[in-house]
Amino acid sequence: MIRTAISAMLLASAAPALAEIHSVAPGEGAQERLQEALILAEPGDEIVLAAGRYELTDGLSLDVDGVTVRGAGMDGTVLDFTTQAGAGEGLLVTSDNVTLRDFAMENPKGDGIKSKGADNIVYYRIRVTWTRGPHPENGAYAIYPVESTGVLVDGVKVTGASDAGIYVGQSDRITVRNSIAEANVAGIEIENSRNALVEHNIATRNTGGILVFDLPDLPVMGGGNVIVANNLVVANDTANFAPPGNIVAGVRRGTGIMVMANEDVLIENNILSGNPTAPVMVIAYVQPYDDERYNPLPRGVVVGQNTFDGGGYDPQLEGGEMLKAAFGGELPPVMWDGLGSLYVTGDAPGWSLNLTEQGKGLGAAQPAPLAAPAPEAEFDRTGIGAPAELEARLSR
């Protein structure tokens, strides 16, 4: 009855403040109580998680549009999956217009939070931590939106993912900002996605800081229109601890910002320091492939003004010592494999492998200082980033 009344009022005024609140507290039966709240919520409702530690044995899931899940802060409300016995992730979201905010997930057995086909999702001040630090048996992704249009990740903190801390895959209209990615294999990864803005983040102690990839054999390909700007990318020097089968297992320790394949990527106003293989790396997809829909080359990648504190001083590259010696003791900060098209504004020093063929390894490399032209036109920023409506949700 109350429900009917509220629904009617909602319809009349469209005021989200009138939505029903479902309060959940930690303790006995938390798994069932929390999951029930997630199932019985109606569009517009809010699920409020009281402070405390929730011992959870199974993955949670949300499949109702327009629900907010709100904790008492990323250090106050902790969903603890240390004894998780089933499911592929801690929380799975499959509905649209969901807001997740102010709680933490610890030690999920698979991924942390996965949202699939969940349009217009907000992750705000969420923490996902594998508490033992880097370990190959940690889950793959901490924050994992995929196949979604409209993704805002803001103020999150991710640590210990054995693949990528923040991984956005096969999605469109994305913003990842104000977040900290620490001690993951990849700090932040944008894969097979378009219109992504990655700004004001800190990526540190990862194997690679920020990666922008496009891979073959996936339902969604053709990644591009990506801006990586105003990030602090420092001391990404953790040895790669990814299981070998994964694409990030090939990321070299000490990679700052890396673009593989993709078109129209802008890298500017970042501060890069202590990334011993390459502060910036722009390369083609490295494996052979036979997917006709796929373009393996980086096209229209622009390295704008960035602040480099040194370059590749301890490169994890074949012949690294010789290369270092050839370049006077340290590799210049921008590394390109010579395939596709790269533009550099200003005077960022770089070097190129001058490869001429994709997928043939480094055998034909002829390393030399980088000679890349200045961009032909202003970078087109139209339509890049999450829809404004998502940001408006943060103040509620």
Next chain:
Amino acid sequence: MKFGTASLLAASLLLAGTVIARATPPPEQYVNDAAIMDGGLPRLLSDYGFFADAPAQEPVPEVHPYRLNTPLYSDGADKFRFIYRPAGAQISASGEGLLDIPVGSALIKTFAFGEGKDRRLIETRVLLHRADGWLALPYLWNEEQTDARLAVAGARIDLTTPRGEAISYRVPNKNQCKECHGLDREVVPIGPKARNLSGDWLEQMVAAGHIDRMPQGADRLPLWEHRGKSSVEDAARAYLDVNCAHCHRPGATASNSGLDLRWEQDDARALGIMKRPTAAGRGAGNLLFDVVPGDPDASILLHRMIVNEPGVAMPELGKATVDEEGVEAVRKWIAGMEPR
């Protein structure tokens, strides 16, 4: 165990025969159509009136038992499957795929462990075809085994499998039902595809007027207990279709993996052959490709069937033990492929 399963199935099939024989004259209406169609969530399985004797899993006359040629593995549970269609609406069949089951119908599946008087009914899952689409609900049997109660949040039950493994059996929550039954954002049935249904059963259902016609391509998947009579490829592909392809196909939960394990898929890369993993994480183990022809131990697909650990094990839901028979079938298939 095998013998027990076979005899229970035989009993189900016999029962199907008698039910159809009794279908003329029209039976008294037992099933509560309002419970199926109404907007609410019925609290008890008995609210639907599907069973004349629920503890014995004996259905009322309008509820028809069936089996699948190749079933989904669920820790060795015995399963009792039933289909109900409302008066005045017919199930229609076209190709080898899913039967077109009309609004007002229900699919019912009960999971049980143990033999004879030790048999314990654990859960009954129902799929209700309402006007706004299919709804999947899990019901948990009570200690007394008299009725099952709605458990939207699922449950965990300690039990011992037929192979003697003590497990914590997971009853899925309502959302987890959709993880397997979701396709293009709708909930759909998975099991009753013509290719995986007995030709005899289909003929009886057509003769009794429950199904409009005999579909083309029926009864193609091997009868699992007789899979030795089929090709190694058919047995493995049937297994993958039934156990994996509800997620690993376009439009479903694992679509982003790019792996498509449906029976009708014939593209080698889509089937995982020399395909690199997408988002497998540590699930990939130390391996590079989903399927390496001739080398099952180097194939991620098999690895994830063998390792029984959350985050690695596939399927992610609905099983807590390794399916040795399925592993063997898939291993043979990969081993028999021409190495590249």
